[in-house]
Amino acid sequence: MVAQRRENQHYRRRNMRPNRPRRLKWGRVMLYVFVTALAAFMAMPLIYLISSAFKPIEELFVFPPRFFVRHPTTRNFVELLLAVSGSSVPFSRFAFNSIFVSSVTVLGSVILSSMAAYPLAKHRFPGKDLIFLGIVSALMFAPEVTQIPRYLVVNRLGLIDTYGALIIPNLAGALGLFLTKQFLEQIPGVLLEAARVDGASEWTIFTRVIMPIIKPACATVAMLVFVAAWNDTFSPLVFTRSEAMKTLPLAVQTIAGGPGVVARTGAVMAATFVLTMPTIIVFLLLQRLVLETMVHSGIKA
Amino acid sequence: MKGVTWGEQVKWADRVGRSRRRAAGWLARLWQEMKKHRVSYYFMAPYLVLFFVFTVIPVITAIYLSFTYFNVLEPPRWIGWSNYRLLFLEDDVFLIALKNTLVFAVIAGPIGYIASFMLAWLINQLRFRAAYTLAFYVPSITSGIAMAVVWMYFFSSDRLGLINYVLINLGIINEPVLWLHDKDTILPVIIIVSLWMSMGAGFLAFVAGLKNVPEELYEAGRVDGIRNKLEEMWLITVPLMKPQLLFGAVMAVVSSFQVFGVAMQLAGFPSPLYAGHTILTHLHDYAFIRYEMGYASAISVVLFAITFGLSRIFMRIFSTHGDY
Numbered sequence: 001m002v003a004q005r006r007e008n009q010h011y012r013r014r015n016m017r018p019n020r021p022r023r024l025k026w027g028r029v030m031l032y033v034f035v036t037a038l039a040a041f042m043a044m045p046l047i048y049l050i051s052s053a054f055k056p057i058e059e060l061f062v063f064p065p066r067f068f069v070r071h072p073t074t075r076n077f078v079e080l081l082l083a084v085s086g087s088s089v090p091f092s093r094f095a096f097n098s099i100f101v102s103s104v105t106v107l108g109s110v111i112l113s114s115m116a117a118y119p120l121a122k123h124r125f126p127g128k129d130l131i132f133l134g135i136v137s138a139l140m141f142a143p144e145v146t147q148i149p150r151y152l153v154v155n156r157l158g159l160i161d162t163y164g165a166l167i168i169p170n171l172a173g174a175l176g177l178f179l180t181k182q183f184l185e186q187i188p189g190v191l192l193e194a195a196r197v198d199g200a201s202e203w204t205i206f207t208r209v210i211m212p213i214i215k216p217a218c219a220t221v222a223m224l225v226f227v228a229a230w231n232d233t234f235s236p237l238v239f240t241r242s243e244a245m246k247t248l249p250l251a252v253q254t255i256a257g258g259p260g261v262v263a264r265t266g267a268v269m270a271a272t273f274v275l276t277m278p279t280i281i282v283f284l285l286l287q288r289l290v291l292e293t294m295v296h297s298g299i300k301a
Numbered sequence: 302m303k304g305v306t307w308g309e310q311v312k313w314a315d316r317v318g319r320s321r322r323r324a325a326g327w328l329a330r331l332w333q334e335m336k337k338h339r340v341s342y343y344f345m346a347p348y349l350v351l352f353f354v355f356t357v358i359p360v361i362t363a364i365y366l367s368f369t370y371f372n373v374l375e376p377p378r379w380i381g382w383s384n385y386r387l388l389f390l391e392d393d394v395f396l397i398a399l400k401n402t403l404v405f406a407v408i409a410g411p412i413g414y415i416a417s418f419m420l421a422w423l424i425n426q427l428r429f430r431a432a433y434t435l436a437f438y439v440p441s442i443t444s445g446i447a448m449a450v451v452w453m454y455f456f457s458s459d460r461l462g463l464i465n466y467v468l469i470n471l472g473i474i475n476e477p478v479l480w481l482h483d484k485d486t487i488l489p490v491i492i493i494v495s496l497w498m499s500m501g502a503g504f505l506a507f508v509a510g511l512k513n514v515p516e517e518l519y520e521a522g523r524v525d526g527i528r529n530k531l532e533e534m535w536l537i538t539v540p541l542m543k544p545q546l547l548f549g550a551v552m553a554v555v556s557s558f559q560v561f562g563v564a565m566q567l568a569g570f571p572s573p574l575y576a577g578h579t580i581l582t583h584l585h586d587y588a589f590i591r592y593e594m595g596y597a598s599a600i601s602v603v604l605f606a607i608t609f610g611l612s613r614i615f616m617r618i619f620s621t622h623g624d625y
Contacts, residue, residue: 035423039436042497045451046439048463052451065454065461116348125338126331131345138356139551140612142559144581145605148366148594149359152373172351175502202340224502231444233562238589249446253566256450272447279442287431294509297502298544299551300621 046276053077053273060265076270080255089243094251095274101166101247102229108171109225110218117180117217118210122192132181136299138174147234154239165239166247170229176221182296183217184210219289227279248275360605366598373592384599395600397575398583401488402558405579409492410557413499417549420500421507422534434508441501448494449566456480456490456567484576487568491577494563501556503549510545514538547619554611558604561585580604 047067052060054072081091119125120132150169159165191213195205211218233249240246246254252271255264283290335342367384369377388395424433440448455463458479465477480486514537522537539546561581568577571586580600588597 031423032427035420035427035433038420039433042440043436045448045455045497046443048454049448049451063461065463065466067463112348112351116345119338119341119344123338123341125341126334128341131349134352134357137609138352140555141605141608142555142581143356144559144561144584145601145608146356146359146363147584148588148598148601149362150355151588152362152594153354153359168351169355172348172355174352174356177348202344206344227442231442231446233446249444252444252450253446268450272444272450275444275447279444280439283439283442284435287435290505291434291509291512294502294505295513297506297548298510298542299547299616299619300544 049269049272049276052269055266055269057266060269076266077274079264080267080270080274089246091251091271093244094246094248097163097166097245098230098248101163102226104163105167105170105229106222106225108167109173109176110221112171113173113176113180113221114211114214114218115206116177117184117214118206120177120181121184121187122189122210135174135178135181139178139299144234147238151238160239161241161245163245166232166235166245169239170225170232170235173225173228176225179220179224179293179297180214180217182298183220183293184214186296187213216289216292219286220293223282223286223290226282230275230279363598363601363605366595367602369595369598371593371595371598373594377595380595384596385603387596388599388603394575394578395580395583398578398580399603401576401578402560402580404488405492405495405560406554406557409495409499409560410553413496413557414503414549414553416496417500417504417553418507418546421504421511422538424508425511430508430512434505437500438504441498441504443498445498445562446566448498449563452490452494452567453481458482481567481569482573484574487572487576491560491564491567494567495557495560498563499553499556501552503552506545506548506552507542510542511538514541543619543621547615550615550619551612554608554615558608 051067051069053076054074055069056071056073056075059066059070120128154160154165154169157164159168191209192205195209200208231249232247233253236245236247236250248271252268252275255271256268366377368379368381370380370384371377420437424430424437427433454461457463457465458477458481460466460469460477462477462480464480465474468474469477478486480490518537518541519533522533527533527536559581560579564572564577564579565582565585570582572578580603584597584600584604587593587600
C-alpha cells in the first residue's frame with residue numbers, strides 16, 4: 001500500500017509540468033466522447049429493433065421513417081402468438097424447442113468440458129500434449145468444414161429430425177474445453193495435493209475442489225455455448241425435416257418470409273426481439289465471470 | 302547379405318532384436334503408464350468420444366470424400382483430383398465465391414481484429430469499462446437472422462430505407478441506392494454488417510488481458526523514457542499480450558471465412574450475379590441442395606486449408622518462444 005502510494009506520488013511529480021494536467025484532461029474528455037459516440041452508433045440497430053418491436057402498425061410504415069417508438073404497444077407480441085398459431089405449428093413450440101435445445105446443450109457442454117479440462121490441466125499422462133494439440137487445432141478452422149461428415153454421422157445414427165441431432169454434435173466444442181483448461185491451469189496445485197493427502201478420490205476432488213474453483217470458466221462456457229446454440233441455424237436447417245422440430249431462428253425466417261416480404265411486419269419485429277434478447281441478458285448476467293476467464297484465454301505458441 | 306561378414310550379420314540381428322525389444326518395452330511401459338493414469342482417461346472419455354465422432358473423424362472423412370464422387374445414395378467412388386480440378390479450372394461460380402470470400406476476409410478480418418484491439422485498449426483507460434465492453438460485445442452475440450430484419454430496413458432500396466432516407470436528406474445522393482440488389486454494393490454491405498458483429502471472443506480476451514497488465518510495468522516504462530501512450534502500447538502492452546493476440550487472431554481468421562448466414566440473409570440465395578456468394582454458400586449449395594457431397598467436401602477442404610494455414614502463420618508471428 002505504502003509503496004504503491006509512493007509510486008503514485010512519483011508519477012504525479014513527473015507530470016507536474018505546467019500545462020500537462022490540463023491537456024491530459026481534455027484528451028480524456030475527447031476520448032470519452034469518442035468512445036461513447038461509437039458505442040451509441042453501434043447500438044443503433046439494436047435500439048431500432050427494441051423500439052420497433054413495440055411500435056403499433058401505423059408507426060412501422062410511416063414516411064418519413066421514424067426511429068423511435070411514439071406510442072409503445074405490446075400488440076405485436078400478441079399478433080406473433082396469434083398469427084403463427086394459425087399455421088400447423090404454434091410459435092410457442094419453436095420457443096420451447098429453442099429453450100430446450102439450448103439448455104441441454106449448455107448443461108452437457110459445461111459438464112463435459114469441465115470433466116475433460118481437469119486431467120488436461122492437472123494430471124500428467126501419456127497423450128496429453130497430443131490431445132491438447134488436437135483441441136487447439138480444432139479452434140483454427142470453421143466447424144462448417146466438417147458439416148458433410150457430421151451430417152453423414154447424424155444420419156447414420158438415425159438422429160435426423162430429433163432433438164439429439166440438434167444437441168449431441170454441439171456438445172464437444174473446442175473453445176469451451178480450451179478456455180476451461182487454460183483457466184484451471186493457473187490454479188496452484190497445492191489444494192489438490194492437500195485433498196489427495198486427505199485420501200480424497202479423484203472424483204471427490206473434481207466435484208468438491210475443482211468445480212467450485214472453475215465456476216467462472218463454467219459460466220463462460222455456458223455463455224458461449226448458449227449463444228452458439230440459440231443462434232444456430234445450421235443444425236435445424238440440415239438435421240431436421242419437420243416444422244415441429246425447428247428452432248426460433250428458422251421460425252423467424254419463416255415468419256419474415258424471406259427478403260422483401262412486408263406482411264406481418266409487426267409480428268416479425270416481435271419475433272426478432274424474442275430471438276435477440278436472451279443472449280444479451282445471459283451475457284449481462286455472466287459478464288464479470290466471463291472476463292475473469294478470458295484473462296487466461298491466450299494461446300502460448 | 303553378400304559381402305557382409307558373419308560377425309556383422311550377428312551384430313545386425315542383435316541390434317534389430319534389441320531395438321524391437323526396446324520398442325516392445327516402450328509399448329509395454331506406455332501401456333503401464335496409461336493404466337496407471339486410467340482415471341484421467343475416464344474423465345476425458347465422454348468429451349473425447351464426441352470430439353472424435355464430430356470433429357476429428359469428420360475432418361479426415363471430408364479429406365477422403367473430396368477425392369470421390371459421392372451422392373449419398375451410392376457408395377463414394379474414388380476419382381482422384383478431379384473435384385479439385387473442376388473446382389479451380391471450370392467452376393466459375395466457385396471462383397467468384399472464393400474471390401468474394403477473400404475480399405471479405407482481407408478487408409473485414411484485419412479491420413475487425415485491429416478495431417477490437419484498439420477499442421479494448423481505449424476502454425481499458427476509461428471508467429465504466431463494463432458498460433463499454435457490453436456495448437461493443439453485444440452485437441457479436443445477436444442472431445444474424447434476427448438482425449437481418451433490421452438491416453433490411455436500414456439498407457432498404459427505396460426511400461423508406463433509413464440509410465437512403467438520411468443520405469437523400471443530406472443531399473449526398475439523389476436517387477435511392479439499391480444496396481442489396483446492386484452487385485457493387487452487396488459485398489460492402491455484408492462487410493459493414495459483419496464488422497458490426499466482429500467484436501467477439503477476441504475482443505473479450507483483449508479487454509480481460511489488458512486489464513491484467515501490471516501497472517508497475519507502465520511506471521517502469523515511463524522511467525525508462527517511454528514518451529507517449531502509443532509507444533507504451535507497442536513496447537509494453539503488445540509483447541505481453543501476445544498469447545491473447547494470437548487467440549484473437551485465430552478467432553478473427555476463422556470468423557472472417559465463416560461469412561454465410563449474413564450473406565445469405567441479406568443478399569438472398571443465389572444473390573444477384575453471385576455478388577454475395579461465399580465459399581460457405583457454395584458449399585451449402587452443393588452439399589445440401591444438390592447432394593454432391595464429394596464435390597462439396599473438396600470445397601470444405603479448401604476452406605479448411607485456408608483457415609488452418611492462416612492460423613498457423615499467426616502462431617509463428619505471435620510465437621512466445623524465447624521471449625521470457
